[in-house]
Structures are given as structure tokens and as C-alpha cells.
Amino acid sequence: MNPFLPNKNPETGRWHGAKYSLRRSADLIKMARKFGIQDLLPPLPNKKFYEDKYNQKNWMRGILRQKGQKWERTLPEKLEARKKAIEDMDNIILEARPTYRKRLAKREKNKRTWF
Known part of the structure; x- marks a missing residue:
């Protein structure tokens, strides 16, 4: 009889x-692994621990990128x-305020150049 499984x-x-509960059986497995026994x-009911859990996992299978x-x-x-x-922006402002054209002309006139 396996103490980690329900029995009839x-x-x-x-x-x-x-x-033994799942939590307690996990602790027992960890201790046994620590001491090499x-x-x-007895086998666990389809449970994976440590490296098995992450090495055999298919991370984001079929997904190009995470949803976010x-x-x-x-x-x-x-x-x-x-x-x-x-x-x-200048065209948008001109549509909203036609007088902005004067300011643009003044800016072009006062524009600094190298010569």
C-alpha cells in the first residue's frame, strides 16, 4: 500500500x-532527496519536483510573445x-488659429544662421 495515495x-x-498529505509528502521527498534515499x-501520484518540473515544462509553447x-x-x-x-504641429495649429501664420513668418525671419 502506497501511503501517498488513497487506498481501498x-x-x-x-x-x-x-x-500523508501532499504537503507532507513533498517535505518527505525533499528530505529523501537531500540524503540520497x-x-x-514509493512512487508519487504524477507529481514532479525540482528540476523535473522546470526541465520538462514547455514555456509559452506556440506563443510568439507574452500578452502583456x-x-x-x-x-x-x-x-x-x-x-x-x-x-x-504647425499645420494643426494653423487650422485652429489662423493668426499663428504671422508668428511662423516672424520665426523664419529671425532664424539664426551661420552666415
């Missing part, structure tokens, strides 16, 4: 739970739109 009483046919313990937060997914488009808006 042969006389009454009733089931009783495992002798893990092979003497919404702001992380939309950030490149926002930055591109912001960059485009900054480049077209």
Missing part, C-alpha cells in the same frame, strides 16, 4: 485518504501617432 479497504470496500520511497498589459501592447502605436502629431 479490501474487506469493506470503502476508500480512505492518503496517510529518494529511490526507496494593454498599455504595453498599444504603446508603439501611441508613440508613432505622437511623433506624427509633433511633426505636423
